[in-house]
Amino acid sequence: MNDSKSQTINLRDRILGIEQKVPLLDGRLVSYVNLDNSASTPPLRDVMEALNRFLPYYSSVHRGTGFKSRLSTVAYDQAHEIIGRFVGADLDTNTVIFGKNTTEAINKLSYRMPLPDTSVILTTQLEHHSNDLPWRHRAKVVHIRATPEGRLDEDDFDRQLDKYAGRVALVAVTGASNVTGFLQPIHRLARKAHAAGAKILVDGAQLAPHRKIDMKPDDDPEHLDFVVLSAHKMYAPFGTGALIGPKEIFLQSGPEYSGGGVVDVVTLDEVYWAGMPDRDEAGSPNVVGAVAMAAAAKVLMQVGMDKIAAHEEELVVYSLERLKTVPGIKIYGESDPARASEKVGVIPFNLEGVSQFLVAAILGYEGGIGVRSGCFCAHPYVVHLLQLDDDETSTWREQMLSGDKSNMPGMVRMSFGCYNNTDDVDRLVETLERIVQGDYQGDYRLERRSGECIPANYQEPLADYFLLKGA
Ligand SMILES: Cc1ncc(COP(=O)(O)O)c(C=O)c1O
Numbered sequence: 058m059n060d061s062k063s064q065t066i067n068l069r070d071r072i073l074g075i076e077q078k079v080p081l082l083d084g085r086l087v088s089y090v091n092l093d094n095s096a097s098t099p100p101l102r103d104v105m106e107a108l109n110r111f112l113p114y115y116s117s118v119h120r121g122t123g124f125k126s127r128l129s130t131v132a133y134d135q136a137h138e139i140i141g142r143f144v145g146a147d148l149d150t151n152t153v154i155f156g157k158n159t160t161e162a163i164n165k166l167s168y169r170m171p172l173p174d175t176s177v178i179l180t181t182q183l184e185h186h187s188n189d190l191p192w193r194h195r196a197k198v199v200h201i202r203a204t205p206e207g208r209l210d211e212d213d214f215d216r217q218l219d220k221y222a223g224r225v226a227l228v229a230v231t232g233a234s235n236v237t238g239f240l241q242p243i244h245r246l247a248r249k250a251h252a253a254g255a256k257i258l259v260d261g262a263q264l265a266p267h268r269k270i271d272m273k274p275d276d277d278p279e280h281l282d283f284v285v286l287s288a289h290k291m292y293a294p295f296g297t298g299a300l301i302g303p304k305e306i307f308l309q310s311g312p313e314y315s316g317g318g319v320v321d322v323v324t325l326d327e328v329y330w331a332g333m334p335d336r337d338e339a340g341s342p343n344v345v346g347a348v349a350m351a352a353a354a355k356v357l358m359q360v361g362m363d364k365i366a367a368h369e370e371e372l373v374v375y376s377l378e379r380l381k382t383v384p385g386i387k388i389y390g391e392s393d394p395a396r397a398s399e400k401v402g403v404i405p406f407n408l409e410g411v412s413q414f415l416v417a418a419i420l421g422y423e424g425g426i427g428v429r430s431g432c433f434c435a436h437p438y439v440v441h442l443l444q445l446d447d448d449e450t451s452t453w454r455e456q457m458l459s460g461d462k463s464n465m466p467g468m469v470r471m472s473f474g475c476y477n478n479t480d481d482v483d484r485l486v487e488t489l490e491r492i493v494q495g496d497y498q499g500d501y502r503l504e505r506r507s508g509e510c511i512p513a514n515y516q517e518p519l520a521d522y523f524l525l526k527g528a
Pocket of ligand 1: 095096158159160161185187188231233234235260262263287298
Protein backbone atom coordinates (compact mmCIF):
# COMPACT_ATOMS: atom_id res chain seq x y z
CA MET A 58 0.00 0.00 0.00
CA ASN A 59 1.22 3.48 -0.62
CA ASP A 60 -0.64 6.60 0.33
CA SER A 61 -1.53 7.57 -3.22
CA LYS A 62 -3.27 4.22 -3.68
CA SER A 63 -4.83 4.24 -0.25
CA GLN A 64 -8.58 4.75 -0.29
CA THR A 65 -8.28 6.55 3.04
CA ILE A 66 -6.71 9.70 4.41
CA ASN A 67 -3.51 11.70 4.53
CA LEU A 68 -3.30 13.88 7.61
CA ARG A 69 0.45 14.43 7.62
CA ASP A 70 0.24 18.13 6.81
CA ARG A 71 -1.97 18.67 9.81
CA ILE A 72 0.63 17.36 12.28
CA LEU A 73 3.06 19.81 13.83
CA GLY A 74 6.69 18.75 13.46
CA ILE A 75 5.98 16.00 10.93
CA GLU A 76 9.05 16.79 8.82
CA GLN A 77 11.22 17.65 11.81
CA LYS A 78 14.78 16.52 11.22
CA VAL A 79 16.60 14.84 14.08
CA PRO A 80 20.26 13.92 14.42
CA LEU A 81 21.51 10.35 14.20
CA LEU A 82 24.50 8.85 15.95
CA ASP A 83 26.64 9.32 12.82
CA GLY A 84 25.75 13.01 12.59
CA ARG A 85 23.30 12.70 9.70
CA LEU A 86 19.93 14.44 9.92
CA VAL A 87 16.75 12.54 9.04
CA SER A 88 13.01 13.18 9.33
CA TYR A 89 11.75 11.77 12.60
CA VAL A 90 9.43 8.78 12.41
CA ASN A 91 7.16 8.63 15.41
CA LEU A 92 5.87 5.14 16.04
CA ASP A 93 5.21 5.77 19.72
CA ASN A 94 1.76 7.27 19.43
CA SER A 95 0.27 5.01 22.08
CA ALA A 96 2.38 6.86 24.60
CA SER A 97 1.66 10.35 23.28
CA THR A 98 0.69 11.89 19.97
CA PRO A 99 2.15 15.06 18.46
CA PRO A 100 -0.13 18.11 18.33
CA LEU A 101 -2.42 18.80 15.43
CA ARG A 102 -1.74 22.11 13.70
CA ASP A 103 -5.48 22.77 14.00
CA VAL A 104 -5.08 22.59 17.79
CA MET A 105 -2.18 25.02 17.75
CA GLU A 106 -4.16 27.40 15.53
CA ALA A 107 -7.15 27.24 17.87
CA LEU A 108 -4.85 28.00 20.81
CA ASN A 109 -3.17 30.87 18.98
CA ARG A 110 -6.59 32.39 18.39
CA PHE A 111 -7.73 31.69 21.94
CA LEU A 112 -4.68 32.61 24.01
CA PRO A 113 -4.85 36.41 23.46
CA TYR A 114 -8.26 36.23 25.13
CA TYR A 115 -7.28 33.69 27.79
CA SER A 116 -8.43 34.73 31.24
CA SER A 117 -9.93 33.31 34.44
CA VAL A 118 -13.14 31.36 34.02
CA HIS A 119 -16.52 31.42 35.78
CA ARG A 120 -16.01 34.23 38.25
CA GLY A 121 -14.33 36.91 36.17
CA THR A 122 -16.55 39.67 34.83
CA GLY A 123 -14.38 41.11 32.05
CA PHE A 124 -14.89 40.34 28.34
CA LYS A 125 -11.92 37.95 28.28
CA SER A 126 -13.26 36.05 31.26
CA ARG A 127 -16.68 35.81 29.69
CA LEU A 128 -15.16 34.56 26.45
CA SER A 129 -12.90 32.07 28.27
CA THR A 130 -15.84 30.81 30.31
CA VAL A 131 -17.90 30.17 27.21
CA ALA A 132 -14.94 28.43 25.53
CA TYR A 133 -14.40 26.25 28.61
CA ASP A 134 -18.09 25.36 28.83
CA GLN A 135 -18.15 24.57 25.11
CA ALA A 136 -15.13 22.31 25.57
CA HIS A 137 -17.21 20.23 28.01
CA GLU A 138 -20.01 19.98 25.46
CA ILE A 139 -17.70 19.03 22.59
CA ILE A 140 -16.04 16.26 24.58
CA GLY A 141 -19.49 15.01 25.60
CA ARG A 142 -20.47 14.93 21.93
CA PHE A 143 -17.19 13.23 21.01
CA VAL A 144 -18.16 10.22 23.13
CA GLY A 145 -21.90 10.36 22.37
CA ALA A 146 -22.92 11.26 25.95
CA ASP A 147 -26.38 12.58 26.83
CA LEU A 148 -25.37 15.77 28.64
CA ASP A 149 -28.76 16.22 30.30
CA THR A 150 -27.89 13.30 32.54
CA ASN A 151 -24.13 12.98 32.18
CA THR A 152 -21.26 15.27 33.03
CA VAL A 153 -17.81 15.87 31.57
CA ILE A 154 -15.16 16.43 34.24
CA PHE A 155 -11.82 17.76 33.07
CA GLY A 156 -8.66 16.71 34.88
CA LYS A 157 -5.07 15.90 34.07
CA ASN A 158 -5.31 12.60 32.21
CA THR A 159 -6.85 9.13 32.18
CA THR A 160 -4.96 8.10 35.30
CA GLU A 161 -6.35 10.99 37.29
CA ALA A 162 -9.85 10.39 35.90
CA ILE A 163 -9.86 6.75 37.00
CA ASN A 164 -8.44 7.63 40.40
CA LYS A 165 -11.17 10.24 40.78
CA LEU A 166 -13.84 7.72 39.93
CA SER A 167 -12.32 5.23 42.37
CA TYR A 168 -12.93 7.77 45.15
CA ARG A 169 -16.28 9.03 43.88
CA MET A 170 -18.02 5.78 42.93
CA PRO A 171 -20.29 4.62 45.77
CA LEU A 172 -19.09 1.10 46.61
CA PRO A 173 -20.65 -1.02 49.35
CA ASP A 174 -18.11 -2.96 51.48
CA THR A 175 -18.76 -6.24 49.76
CA SER A 176 -18.31 -4.80 46.28
CA VAL A 177 -16.38 -6.60 43.59
CA ILE A 178 -14.79 -4.84 40.65
CA LEU A 179 -14.18 -6.90 37.57
CA THR A 180 -11.23 -5.73 35.58
CA THR A 181 -9.03 -7.64 33.16
CA GLN A 182 -5.53 -8.94 32.75
CA LEU A 183 -5.18 -6.67 29.70
CA GLU A 184 -5.32 -3.42 31.63
CA HIS A 185 -2.87 -0.59 31.86
CA HIS A 186 -1.94 -0.22 35.55
CA SER A 187 -4.05 2.94 35.57
CA ASN A 188 -7.22 0.89 35.28
CA ASP A 189 -6.18 -1.68 37.83
CA LEU A 190 -4.24 -0.16 40.73
CA PRO A 191 -6.74 2.63 41.59
CA TRP A 192 -9.41 -0.03 42.20
CA ARG A 193 -7.33 -2.20 44.51
CA HIS A 194 -7.76 0.13 47.47
CA ARG A 195 -11.53 0.35 47.04
CA ALA A 196 -12.88 -3.18 46.64
CA LYS A 197 -12.11 -6.78 45.90
CA VAL A 198 -10.64 -6.68 42.40
CA VAL A 199 -11.03 -9.73 40.17
CA HIS A 200 -8.93 -9.88 36.99
CA ILE A 201 -10.60 -11.55 34.03
CA ARG A 202 -8.06 -13.76 32.31
CA ALA A 203 -6.56 -13.21 28.91
CA THR A 204 -6.40 -16.01 26.35
CA PRO A 205 -2.88 -17.22 25.44
CA GLU A 206 -2.70 -14.83 22.49
CA GLY A 207 -3.86 -11.95 24.67
CA ARG A 208 -7.58 -11.53 23.95
CA LEU A 209 -10.10 -11.16 26.72
CA ASP A 210 -11.33 -14.58 27.82
CA GLU A 211 -15.03 -13.82 27.65
CA ASP A 212 -15.98 -17.21 29.09
CA ASP A 213 -13.99 -16.26 32.18
CA PHE A 214 -15.79 -12.91 32.21
CA ASP A 215 -19.15 -14.71 32.20
CA ARG A 216 -17.99 -17.12 34.93
CA GLN A 217 -16.73 -14.36 37.23
CA LEU A 218 -19.83 -12.23 36.68
CA ASP A 219 -21.87 -15.26 37.67
CA LYS A 220 -19.64 -16.20 40.59
CA TYR A 221 -19.88 -12.75 42.16
CA ALA A 222 -23.53 -12.23 41.23
CA GLY A 223 -25.08 -9.37 43.19
CA ARG A 224 -21.69 -8.02 44.29
CA VAL A 225 -20.19 -6.73 41.06
CA ALA A 226 -20.47 -2.95 41.23
CA LEU A 227 -18.28 -2.09 38.28
CA VAL A 228 -16.73 -3.67 35.23
CA ALA A 229 -13.59 -1.65 34.47
CA VAL A 230 -12.17 -2.49 31.02
CA THR A 231 -9.90 -0.88 28.54
CA GLY A 232 -11.44 -0.09 25.15
CA ALA A 233 -8.23 -1.10 23.40
CA SER A 234 -5.04 -2.55 24.82
CA ASN A 235 -1.97 -0.34 24.85
CA VAL A 236 0.20 -3.46 24.42
CA THR A 237 -1.47 -5.54 21.70
CA GLY A 238 -4.08 -3.08 20.46
CA PHE A 239 -6.83 -5.67 20.97
CA LEU A 240 -10.27 -4.09 20.94
CA GLN A 241 -12.60 -5.22 23.69
CA PRO A 242 -16.25 -6.02 23.02
CA ILE A 243 -17.22 -3.10 25.22
CA HIS A 244 -20.88 -2.89 24.29
CA ARG A 245 -21.43 -6.62 24.73
CA LEU A 246 -19.68 -6.43 28.12
CA ALA A 247 -21.87 -3.44 28.99
CA ARG A 248 -25.00 -5.44 28.22
CA LYS A 249 -23.81 -8.28 30.45
CA ALA A 250 -22.66 -5.92 33.22
CA HIS A 251 -26.01 -4.12 33.27
CA ALA A 252 -27.94 -7.38 33.32
CA ALA A 253 -25.92 -8.26 36.44
CA GLY A 254 -26.69 -4.90 38.07
CA ALA A 255 -23.19 -3.48 37.53
CA LYS A 256 -21.95 -0.36 35.78
CA ILE A 257 -19.17 -0.27 33.21
CA LEU A 258 -16.17 2.00 32.91
CA VAL A 259 -14.32 2.07 29.60
CA ASP A 260 -10.73 3.25 29.69
CA GLY A 261 -10.76 5.10 26.39
CA ALA A 262 -7.12 6.23 26.46
CA GLN A 263 -6.19 4.01 23.49
CA LEU A 264 -9.62 3.81 21.93
CA ALA A 265 -10.31 7.53 21.49
CA PRO A 266 -7.56 8.28 18.94
CA HIS A 267 -8.39 5.22 16.84
CA ARG A 268 -12.11 4.42 16.96
CA LYS A 269 -15.41 6.21 17.42
CA ILE A 270 -16.64 6.00 21.00
CA ASP A 271 -20.40 5.97 21.46
CA MET A 272 -21.68 5.83 25.02
CA LYS A 273 -25.21 5.24 23.60
CA PRO A 274 -28.41 6.43 25.33
CA ASP A 275 -28.56 5.94 29.09
CA ASP A 276 -31.39 3.42 28.83
CA ASP A 277 -29.70 1.35 26.12
CA PRO A 278 -28.51 -1.96 27.62
CA GLU A 279 -25.21 -1.37 25.80
CA HIS A 280 -24.74 2.10 27.28
CA LEU A 281 -21.26 2.88 28.63
CA ASP A 282 -21.66 4.41 32.08
CA PHE A 283 -18.20 5.96 32.37
CA VAL A 284 -15.56 6.81 29.79
CA VAL A 285 -12.13 8.28 30.47
CA LEU A 286 -9.77 9.94 27.97
CA SER A 287 -6.35 11.57 27.70
CA ALA A 288 -5.91 14.55 25.36
CA HIS A 289 -2.19 13.95 24.89
CA LYS A 290 -3.09 10.72 23.08
CA MET A 291 -5.57 12.66 20.91
CA TYR A 292 -3.17 15.18 19.35
CA ALA A 293 -3.63 17.82 22.07
CA PRO A 294 -0.75 17.47 24.55
CA PHE A 295 -1.66 20.27 26.94
CA GLY A 296 -2.25 18.41 30.19
CA THR A 297 -5.93 17.51 30.03
CA GLY A 298 -8.02 14.40 30.38
CA ALA A 299 -11.71 13.81 30.90
CA LEU A 300 -14.04 11.63 32.92
CA ILE A 301 -17.56 11.34 31.52
CA GLY A 302 -20.30 9.73 33.58
CA PRO A 303 -23.72 10.13 35.20
CA LYS A 304 -24.21 13.36 37.16
CA GLU A 305 -26.26 11.54 39.77
CA ILE A 306 -23.27 9.42 40.84
CA PHE A 307 -21.21 12.50 41.62
CA LEU A 308 -24.08 14.45 43.17
CA GLN A 309 -24.49 11.80 45.87
CA SER A 310 -21.47 13.03 47.83
CA GLY A 311 -18.79 15.67 48.10
CA PRO A 312 -15.62 15.59 45.98
CA GLU A 313 -12.50 13.72 47.05
CA TYR A 314 -10.49 16.84 46.38
CA SER A 315 -11.86 20.16 47.56
CA GLY A 316 -10.99 23.84 47.51
CA GLY A 317 -11.94 26.78 45.33
CA GLY A 318 -14.70 26.47 42.78
CA VAL A 319 -16.38 23.33 44.12
CA VAL A 320 -19.02 24.93 46.34
CA ASP A 321 -22.17 27.01 46.20
CA VAL A 322 -21.96 28.20 49.83
CA VAL A 323 -19.46 27.80 52.67
CA THR A 324 -19.89 28.83 56.29
CA LEU A 325 -17.39 28.14 59.05
CA ASP A 326 -19.34 25.00 59.84
CA GLU A 327 -21.05 23.96 56.66
CA VAL A 328 -20.36 23.32 52.99
CA TYR A 329 -22.89 23.20 50.18
CA TRP A 330 -21.29 21.57 47.18
CA ALA A 331 -21.77 22.97 43.69
CA GLY A 332 -23.45 21.07 40.88
CA MET A 333 -21.61 19.20 38.14
CA PRO A 334 -18.99 19.51 36.79
CA ASP A 335 -17.80 22.31 39.14
CA ARG A 336 -18.02 20.06 42.20
CA ASP A 337 -15.36 17.80 40.72
CA GLU A 338 -13.05 20.35 39.13
CA ALA A 339 -11.36 21.81 42.21
CA GLY A 340 -9.12 24.84 41.81
CA SER A 341 -8.44 26.89 38.71
CA PRO A 342 -8.99 24.58 35.75
CA ASN A 343 -6.66 23.97 32.83
CA VAL A 344 -8.76 26.01 30.42
CA VAL A 345 -6.10 25.98 27.70
CA GLY A 346 -5.82 22.20 27.91
CA ALA A 347 -9.59 21.81 27.71
CA VAL A 348 -9.83 24.11 24.67
CA ALA A 349 -7.00 22.16 23.02
CA MET A 350 -8.66 18.82 23.75
CA ALA A 351 -11.97 20.02 22.33
CA ALA A 352 -10.26 21.45 19.23
CA ALA A 353 -8.62 18.06 18.65
CA ALA A 354 -11.89 16.20 19.21
CA LYS A 355 -13.56 18.46 16.63
CA VAL A 356 -10.90 17.61 14.04
CA LEU A 357 -11.20 13.89 14.74
CA MET A 358 -14.98 14.11 14.33
CA GLN A 359 -14.68 16.18 11.15
CA VAL A 360 -12.15 13.83 9.56
CA GLY A 361 -14.29 10.92 10.71
CA MET A 362 -13.19 8.20 13.11
CA ASP A 363 -14.25 5.56 10.57
CA LYS A 364 -11.81 6.96 8.03
CA ILE A 365 -9.06 7.08 10.64
CA ALA A 366 -9.81 3.48 11.62
CA ALA A 367 -9.73 2.34 7.97
CA HIS A 368 -6.41 4.10 7.34
CA GLU A 369 -4.82 2.59 10.43
CA GLU A 370 -6.15 -0.85 9.61
CA GLU A 371 -4.45 -0.66 6.21
CA LEU A 372 -1.24 0.26 7.98
CA VAL A 373 -1.57 -2.65 10.40
CA VAL A 374 -2.12 -5.07 7.52
CA TYR A 375 0.89 -3.64 5.67
CA SER A 376 3.06 -3.73 8.81
CA LEU A 377 2.20 -7.30 9.73
CA GLU A 378 3.03 -8.43 6.22
CA ARG A 379 6.34 -6.52 6.19
CA LEU A 380 7.36 -7.42 9.74
CA LYS A 381 6.91 -11.12 9.09
CA THR A 382 9.78 -10.97 6.60
CA VAL A 383 12.24 -9.89 9.32
CA PRO A 384 14.28 -12.93 10.38
CA GLY A 385 13.81 -13.94 14.03
CA ILE A 386 10.90 -11.62 14.74
CA LYS A 387 8.21 -12.64 17.20
CA ILE A 388 5.00 -10.62 17.04
CA TYR A 389 2.74 -10.76 20.07
CA GLY A 390 -1.04 -10.64 20.10
CA GLU A 391 -2.55 -10.85 16.62
CA SER A 392 -0.11 -11.31 13.74
CA ASP A 393 -2.56 -12.40 11.05
CA PRO A 394 -3.19 -9.48 8.67
CA ALA A 395 -6.65 -10.88 7.95
CA ARG A 396 -7.62 -10.13 11.56
CA ALA A 397 -6.24 -6.58 11.64
CA SER A 398 -9.71 -5.15 12.25
CA GLU A 399 -9.71 -6.71 15.73
CA LYS A 400 -7.07 -4.30 16.96
CA VAL A 401 -5.99 -0.69 16.86
CA GLY A 402 -2.60 0.23 15.42
CA VAL A 403 -0.33 -1.16 18.10
CA ILE A 404 2.14 -3.96 17.34
CA PRO A 405 4.47 -5.43 19.98
CA PHE A 406 7.40 -7.62 18.95
CA ASN A 407 10.84 -8.93 19.86
CA LEU A 408 13.87 -9.87 17.81
CA GLU A 409 15.39 -13.20 18.72
CA GLY A 410 18.65 -12.83 20.63
CA VAL A 411 18.54 -9.02 20.90
CA SER A 412 17.19 -7.33 24.01
CA GLN A 413 14.19 -5.09 23.58
CA PHE A 414 16.20 -2.25 25.13
CA LEU A 415 18.87 -2.54 22.47
CA VAL A 416 16.41 -2.78 19.57
CA ALA A 417 14.57 0.34 20.75
CA ALA A 418 17.85 2.21 21.28
CA ILE A 419 19.20 1.42 17.81
CA LEU A 420 15.89 2.39 16.20
CA GLY A 421 16.13 5.70 18.03
CA TYR A 422 19.83 6.58 17.75
CA GLU A 423 20.51 5.11 14.30
CA GLY A 424 17.11 5.05 12.60
CA GLY A 425 15.56 8.27 13.88
CA ILE A 426 12.51 6.21 14.84
CA GLY A 427 10.66 6.63 18.12
CA VAL A 428 9.23 3.44 19.64
CA ARG A 429 8.93 2.19 23.19
CA SER A 430 10.30 -0.88 24.93
CA GLY A 431 9.56 -2.59 28.22
CA CYS A 432 6.28 -3.60 29.81
CA PHE A 433 4.21 -0.51 28.96
CA CYS A 434 2.69 -0.12 32.45
CA ALA A 435 0.94 -3.44 31.98
CA HIS A 436 3.23 -5.90 33.80
CA PRO A 437 0.73 -8.74 34.33
CA TYR A 438 -0.34 -8.67 30.67
CA VAL A 439 3.20 -8.53 29.26
CA VAL A 440 4.37 -11.37 31.53
CA HIS A 441 1.38 -13.37 30.27
CA LEU A 442 2.10 -12.64 26.60
CA LEU A 443 5.76 -13.55 27.03
CA GLN A 444 4.66 -16.82 28.69
CA LEU A 445 7.21 -16.45 31.46
CA ASP A 446 7.12 -19.12 34.11
CA ASP A 447 7.01 -18.39 37.84
CA ASP A 448 10.75 -18.91 38.36
CA GLU A 449 11.71 -16.51 35.58
CA THR A 450 9.22 -13.97 36.81
CA SER A 451 10.31 -14.06 40.41
CA THR A 452 14.03 -13.79 39.55
CA TRP A 453 13.33 -10.76 37.40
CA ARG A 454 11.12 -9.17 40.05
CA GLU A 455 13.79 -9.59 42.73
CA GLN A 456 16.37 -7.97 40.48
CA MET A 457 14.01 -5.11 39.71
CA LEU A 458 13.33 -4.56 43.39
CA SER A 459 17.07 -4.39 44.04
CA GLY A 460 17.34 -1.63 41.42
CA ASP A 461 18.60 -3.68 38.48
CA LYS A 462 16.43 -3.53 35.36
CA SER A 463 18.94 -5.09 33.02
CA ASN A 464 17.08 -8.41 32.75
CA MET A 465 13.62 -6.92 32.75
CA PRO A 466 11.55 -8.79 30.20
CA GLY A 467 9.53 -6.84 27.69
CA MET A 468 8.89 -6.07 24.08
CA VAL A 469 9.33 -3.35 21.53
CA ARG A 470 6.10 -1.57 20.63
CA MET A 471 5.33 0.30 17.43
CA SER A 472 2.11 2.26 17.52
CA PHE A 473 0.42 4.37 14.87
CA GLY A 474 -1.24 7.71 14.78
CA CYS A 475 -3.68 8.76 12.08
CA TYR A 476 -0.84 10.42 10.12
CA ASN A 477 1.65 7.54 9.84
CA ASN A 478 2.19 5.99 6.44
CA THR A 479 3.84 3.02 4.79
CA ASP A 480 7.13 4.90 4.42
CA ASP A 481 7.29 5.00 8.23
CA VAL A 482 6.78 1.24 8.35
CA ASP A 483 9.42 0.70 5.68
CA ARG A 484 11.97 2.74 7.65
CA LEU A 485 11.29 0.64 10.72
CA VAL A 486 11.50 -2.68 8.87
CA GLU A 487 14.72 -1.69 7.09
CA THR A 488 16.31 -0.69 10.40
CA LEU A 489 15.18 -3.95 12.02
CA GLU A 490 16.79 -5.87 9.16
CA ARG A 491 20.04 -4.04 9.81
CA ILE A 492 19.84 -4.87 13.50
CA VAL A 493 19.32 -8.56 12.72
CA GLN A 494 22.45 -8.49 10.54
CA GLY A 495 24.43 -6.78 13.30
CA ASP A 496 24.77 -3.77 11.01
CA TYR A 497 24.78 -0.96 13.55
CA GLN A 498 27.48 1.36 14.78
CA GLY A 499 26.91 2.27 18.39
CA ASP A 500 28.71 0.68 21.30
CA TYR A 501 25.61 0.44 23.45
CA ARG A 502 25.88 0.19 27.22
CA LEU A 503 22.96 -1.00 29.27
CA GLU A 504 22.28 1.16 32.31
CA ARG A 505 21.24 -1.25 35.02
CA ARG A 506 19.15 1.19 36.98
CA SER A 507 17.05 2.49 34.09
CA GLY A 508 17.25 -0.42 31.66
CA GLU A 509 18.18 2.03 28.92
CA CYS A 510 20.79 1.31 26.28
CA ILE A 511 22.97 4.33 25.63
CA PRO A 512 25.73 4.58 23.04
CA ALA A 513 29.13 5.08 24.65
CA ASN A 514 31.05 8.28 23.96
CA TYR A 515 28.13 10.08 22.39
CA GLN A 516 27.21 13.60 23.39
CA GLU A 517 23.66 14.12 22.27
CA PRO A 518 23.40 17.63 20.72
CA LEU A 519 20.12 18.44 22.46
CA ALA A 520 21.10 22.05 23.09
CA ASP A 521 21.27 22.63 19.33
CA TYR A 522 17.57 21.83 19.15
CA PHE A 523 15.94 22.94 22.38
CA LEU A 524 16.91 23.19 25.99
CA LEU A 525 15.48 25.59 28.54
CA LYS A 526 18.81 26.06 30.27
CA GLY A 527 21.71 27.54 28.37
CA ALA A 528 19.60 28.89 25.52
C1 LIG B 1 -4.95 1.94 27.96
C2 LIG B 1 -4.36 3.04 28.78
N1 LIG B 1 -4.97 3.41 29.90
C3 LIG B 1 -4.50 4.40 30.66
C4 LIG B 1 -3.35 5.06 30.33
C5 LIG B 1 -2.86 6.17 31.20
O1 LIG B 1 -2.96 7.35 30.49
P1 LIG B 1 -2.35 8.70 31.10
O2 LIG B 1 -0.89 8.43 31.27
O3 LIG B 1 -2.64 9.72 30.07
O4 LIG B 1 -3.02 8.94 32.38
C6 LIG B 1 -2.66 4.70 29.19
C7 LIG B 1 -1.39 5.35 28.84
O5 LIG B 1 -0.60 4.87 28.07
C8 LIG B 1 -3.18 3.67 28.38
O6 LIG B 1 -2.57 3.30 27.26
